[in-house]
Amino acid sequence: DAMVIQNPRYQVTQFGKPVTLSCSQTLNHNVMYWYQQKSSQAPKLLFHYYDKDFNNEADTPDNFQSRRPNTSFCFLDIRSPGLGDAAMYLCATRGGLPMDEQFFGPGTRLTVL
Amino acid sequence: AQSVAQPEDQVNVAEGNPLTVKCTYSVSGNPYLFWYVQYxxxxxxxxxxxxxxxxxxxxxYGFEAEFNKSQTSFHLKKPSALVSDSALYFCAVREASSGNTPLVFGKGTRLSVIA
Structure with missing residues (x-):
């Protein structure tokens, strides 16, 4: 089945230790998103790619970076995680039309010790 | 600017009863409206x-929603709630003419269906 895959599902890191979260998709969608979601809140958009065009939300901290080496893969790098970065990180994809819905991965829950 | 309001943080309903989760939106032109569920x-x-x-x-899963342009609403409904419907529900909007701007999500409504 076509899907959005996130690895790992659970990630534990130490304060200040860089961490990378990965997302892959078999949908061949040209739009990919990274969201941060804290407890029972709405997902907060961090970045999105339209093909290779990178769009950074104005309030995304510099501590967060992203890479999209090809259509299928997208990575979220947190350079120096703080306690406040503990959250669920959601990857989503979408086809190229405005009316297309977004497909979400299962998320990676990040714990910062 | 686009925005979505979900006025209820929590909705409680008895199993077998109809449920409604409310959503109103604001866009300049025509909207594309979406509902998502999160377990x-x-x-x-x-x-x-x-x-x-x-x-x-x-x-x-038997859900439906009614678009009401005059009230700028898109309420989610189900005729008969199940305990398994208990989850967090998000409404989202994108203006049809906005190209590929990201969805704007509401803050979510937690639905609890009580047996």
């Missing part, structure tokens, strides 16, 4: 969307 420790799952045409949209 604990999972990603968001698409339920249904309104693009154009019939104001009553039917989606997954």
């Amino acid at each position: 604990p420790n999972r990603g968001l799952q698409f339920l249904l969307k309104y693009i154009t045409g019939d104001n009553l949209v039917k989606g997954s």
